[in-house]
Amino acid sequence: MARSVLLRHLGLAVLGLVVVVLVLESTSAFRNAQFATMAYLGIAAGGLTVLTGLNGQLSLGHGALMAIGAYTTALLLQDQQLPLVAVLLVASAVTTLIGAVIGVAAARLHGPYIAGATLALAVAVPGVALYFNDQLGGEQGLNVFVPDVPGWFADAVYFLSAQDVSGSKYVAYVGWLSLIVTFVLLANLSRSRVGRTWRAVRDDEVAAEIAGIPLGRARVLAFVVSAACAGLGGAVMALTVRITAPSGFTLTLSLSLLTAVVLGGLGSLTGALLGAALLTFLPQLVTSLGLDVGLSDLQSAQLAPLVYGLTLALVILLAPAGIVGSVRARWRRQQERATHDYDLPTTTAPPSPARTPGDEPGGDK
Amino acid sequence: MRIPARPTGTTGEGRFELSDVGVSFGGVVALSEVSLEVAPRQVLGVIGPNGAGKTTLFNVACGFVTPDRGTIRWRGVTLRRLRPHQLAGLGIARTLQAMGLFDRMSVLDNVMVGADRHAATGFGSALLALPRSARDERRLRDRAMAVLDELGAASYAGRLPPSLPYAMRKRVSLARALVSNPDLLLLDEPASGLSQGEMAEFGSVLRGLTERMAVLLVEHHMDLVLSVCDEIAVLDFGRLIARGAPDDVRSDPAVLAAYLGVEVREGAASPGGREDNSARSA
Numbered sequence: 301m302a303r304s305v306l307l308r309h310l311g312l313a314v315l316g317l318v319v320v321v322l323v324l325e326s327t328s329a330f331r332n333a334q335f336a337t338m339a340y341l342g343i344a345a346g347g348l349t350v351l352t353g354l355n356g357q358l359s360l361g362h363g364a365l366m367a368i369g370a371y372t373t374a375l376l377l378q379d380q381q382l383p384l385v386a387v388l389l390v391a392s393a394v395t396t397l398i399g400a401v402i403g404v405a406a407a408r409l410h411g412p413y414i415a416g417a418t419l420a421l422a423v424a425v426p427g428v429a430l431y432f433n434d435q436l437g438g439e440q441g442l443n444v445f446v447p448d449v450p451g452w453f454a455d456a457v458y459f460l461s462a463q464d465v466s467g468s469k470y471v472a473y474v475g476w477l478s479l480i481v482t483f484v485l486l487a488n489l490s491r492s493r494v495g496r497t498w499r500a501v502r503d504d505e506v507a508a509e510i511a512g513i514p515l516g517r518a519r520v521l522a523f524v525v526s527a528a529c530a531g532l533g534g535a536v537m538a539l540t541v542r543i544t545a546p547s548g549f550t551l552t553l554s555l556s557l558l559t560a561v562v563l564g565g566l567g568s569l570t571g572a573l574l575g576a577a578l579l580t581f582l583p584q585l586v587t588s589l590g591l592d593v594g595l596s597d598l599q600s601a602q603l604a605p606l607v608y609g610l611t612l613a614l615v616i617l618l619a620p621a622g623i624v625g626s627v628r629a630r631w632r633r634q635q636e637r638a639t640h641d642y643d644l645p646t647t648t649a650p651p652s653p654a655r656t657p658g659d660e661p662g663g664d665k
Numbered sequence: 666m667r668i669p670a671r672p673t674g675t676t677g678e679g680r681f682e683l684s685d686v687g688v689s690f691g692g693v694v695a696l697s698e699v700s701l702e703v704a705p706r707q708v709l710g711v712i713g714p715n716g717a718g719k720t721t722l723f724n725v726a727c728g729f730v731t732p733d734r735g736t737i738r739w740r741g742v743t744l745r746r747l748r749p750h751q752l753a754g755l756g757i758a759r760t761l762q763a764m765g766l767f768d769r770m771s772v773l774d775n776v777m778v779g780a781d782r783h784a785a786t787g788f789g790s791a792l793l794a795l796p797r798s799a800r801d802e803r804r805l806r807d808r809a810m811a812v813l814d815e816l817g818a819a820s821y822a823g824r825l826p827p828s829l830p831y832a833m834r835k836r837v838s839l840a841r842a843l844v845s846n847p848d849l850l851l852l853d854e855p856a857s858g859l860s861q862g863e864m865a866e867f868g869s870v871l872r873g874l875t876e877r878m879a880v881l882l883v884e885h886h887m888d889l890v891l892s893v894c895d896e897i898a899v900l901d902f903g904r905l906i907a908r909g910a911p912d913d914v915r916s917d918p919a920v921l922a923a924y925l926g927v928e929v930r931e932g933a934a935s936p937g938g939r940e941d942n943s944a945r946s947a
Contacts (some may be wrong), residue, residue: 306794485792492798493777493784493792493805500767500778507765510727510842512753512782521788636828 305491309484324469325461332472333540334580339475340366340536342576343482345560346569347529350486352558353567354495355522356502357406361418362530363553364425367544369395369534371429374442374544384447388478390527391535398518399527407519422554425638426546441545444538447473475536481571482529489525489568498522499567528566559608563615565622574623581606667736679705679740681726681757681849681879686735688721688903689713695721696732696903703849707872710894710911711888716921717900719883723853726881727752727759739849753782758847764838770945771835776809779841779852783808812836812844816870832863836870843874850874856889868893889916899923908941 321562324332343487344366351357372391382390386470402421404416429436436442449470457465457473465473489495500508501518501594538544560579584602619626674821681703689698695868703709726731726737728747737744752759758779767775784805790798801905802833816836825832835855842850854863855871864886871893875882884890890897890911895912899907901923907914915921 304799306799309794310930488794489791492794493781493786493802494788494791496770496774496778497781499770499774503767503769504765506749507761507767508751508778509749509763510759510761511779512750513844514748514750632825636824 306488309403309487309636312479312487314486316378316480317477318348318555320473321457324472324476327458328336329466329468331382332466332469336468336472336475336536336540338576339479340540341531341557341560341579342533343475343479343535343536344530344605345557345564346479346483346486346563346578347533347570349561349567349569349572350520350529350556351526352561353524353565353571354490354502355498355519355533357468358411358521358558359406359418360415360554360558361402361421362526362557363549363551364418364421365395365399365527365550366531366534366537366553367425367429368398370441370538370544371436372446372531372548373535373538374444375435375537377445377447379516379643380440380445380447380622384474384527388532392531393530395534396524396528400436400524403520403523403527406514406523407516417616418554422549424552426549426663429445429546430598435472439546441543441548443542444542446542469481471536471539474539478532478536479573482532483573483650486569488524493507494521503584515595557580559612562622563612565625565628568624568628571624578608578611582611628655671732675813676721679848679879680738681881682736682738683722683726683736684736685727686722686732688730694903696725698768699900699903699905700734701908702897703879703881703922705848705879706875707896708875708882708894710882710884710890710899710913711900712884712890716902717923718903720853720898722900723851723881723883727757727851732801736885753779753845753847756846756848758842758845758849759849759851760838760842760853760855762857764790764826764834766838766841768825768827770825771822772813772818772824772826772829773806773809775826775837776813776844777839779803779844780805780808782845785947789840795899809840809844813839816840816843832859832867835859835867839870848878850880851867852884853878854884855882856884856886861888910912 324553327335336545338474346363347425348359348362369391373387376387376390397455402418406417409417428439429441446467449465449467453470453473456464457463457469497508497513497518498521500511500513501515505515508518537548541548556579560575561572562575562577563578564573587600590603591597595603615623621629683699683701686696686699696854696928696940699718699722701709701711701722703824711719711722721828725732728744728749728751731746737747739757744755755897766925770778784801784802785800786795789795790801793817806879810822813822816839818833818840820844821829821837823831826837829837832862835858852871856867859867871880871882882890894911896909897907897911899914899917899920903936905916905924906919909917
């Protein structure tokens with residue numbers, strides 16, 4: 301069955317690739333840039349949904365991890381000697397290593413304490429660029445030199461669409477190819493025993509540990525995978541924005557990623573992609589609508605975050621599991637109703653006893 | 666009847682032993698000089714009034730509490746700094762009183778988590794979904810389904826635990842422990858919340874397990890304990906006050922004193938000299 305899972309994921313990847321080609325070839329350079337933005341947000345959100353949705357660790361510092369990937373990319377592309385694929389891999393690897401260190405520390409923390417620690421990361425990392433002004437460009441940041449479009453790539457796209465590849469379209473392709481590869485790997489993990497152990501740790505740490513899962517190792521692994529995604533997302537962001545500066549990696553970026561995965565549905569890759577799409581297109585859509593109904597530029601721009609916030613509040617109120625999560629939950633309930641007679645409990649469940657390892661003798665039976 | 670020697674007819678291998686275990690929480694003594702052994706294929710019940718130290722004993726046995734004194738030996742090897750996740754690898758499985766099911770995972774996935782120690786592939790195989798990872802998943806799934814089938818829960822494999830009847834959730838919890846194929850099963854109040862009929866069914870399931878493994882059972886329901894246990898150990902105020910065959914324990918004066926407050930003259934009665942413990946539940 302797991303082999304068919306791989307085939308299914310590869311099939312979906314091919315289908316996604318076809319859609320990407322169709323969309324990028326039929327939209328303008330401006331839209332291409334927006335799709336590139338959606339790609340890097342989607343990659344980072346995919347990693348975050350694994351960490352928070354599958355493993356239950358709340359990170360408020362993924363923007364900082366993206367900064368590490370972005371700055372690594374900017375530095376590696378200064379010489380323009382490494383192939384772009386190698387740059388992306390190195391950027392992701394560097395972030396992975398730093399993520400592993402953070403993950404080891406975070407594995408010892410729980411709930412709000414992890415959030416607090418990663419929040420500190422989100423605040424501190426942009427300051428590093430200011431401290432190392434000469435190497436990292438300080439407040440102005442580093443320019444990112446996007447490599448020329450490889451000949452074979454331009455030929456392949458021309459073969460498919462009879463169109464030339466612009467720089468922004470090339471970056472959008474790089475972003476979406478990165479996203480597709482990332483999502484296939486994350487989906488493989490999610491459907492494997494690794495994903496199962498992550499979910500078990502999320503649902504009940506004590507029961508998971510008793511079942512033989514080393515909690516620390518599972519948590520660190522989830523953080524490392526998530527950091528790798530954030531690093532790759534940061535690398536694609538650097539290519540898209542073409543400048544890497546502290547102002548691009550404020551706490552707002554980390555919180556935006558979190559809202560994206562909450563909107564889409566925690567633990568769902570489809571939800572992460574949907575959240576990234578909302579994050580990318582909703583503000584621009586609202587601004588355009590505001591202008592259409594006669595609002596000023598400023599009013600229209602101010603309307604965008606308001607609508608995004610309202611959308612978030614409505615989703616949390618009406619669909620606490622996120623858009624994709626709620627749809628899936630409803631579908632699952634319907635499936636259960638269709639295939640089983642609902643079994644009423646024959647015994648009243650007693651109240652759950654406090655189950656604290658090492659509880660005091662006073663709480664003994 | 667006093668604390669007897671080792672059970673007869675067993676070998677030293679495969680024995681789980683707690684020797685002179687002592688645990689204190691601050692100034693409160695939770696366990697004092699408790700020694701117990703569980704022999705292969707033996708069902709040892711641990712009973713005692715509320716506050717007797719049963720949970721602490723259980724937590725010591727599975728590594729959640731490190732004893733201040735004493736040793737834990739399994740298959741002749743002393744276990745030191747035992748972490749709970751290492752239990753499965755040692756062939757020891759435990760259920761939780763609150764079941765601890767993973768509510769957002771299917772019943773099948775719940776049980777497959779328990780089979781994880783039999784997985785043969787690692788992170789790389791899972792990441793790339795290699796064929797060997799596929800084979801491994803299939804093997805774990807078959808193993809989990811076999812255990813669910815044995816416990817009569819196979820038809821619930823695709824359901825989420827919260828939608829199951831309470832007794833069935835108990836079975837799923839047991840299946841997750843059994844799927845690791847343990848040599849020693851630690852059961853923490855497995856019959857709590859079950860009706861008499863369900864408890865009888867559970868008792869027959871439990872008796873069927875004893876051909877394959879030893880069982881340490883902490884349970885309040887005396888009917889179940891008396892019907893399935895080969896031996897019963899009685900704790901009171903952290904001390905082992907009696908141990909023996911069910912019939913012997915049932916009539917032991919110290920046990921009666923601990924549970925019912927019957928005055929006994931023998932000095933082995935529980936410390937504290939309580940006059941009336943009738944409010945304490947069995």
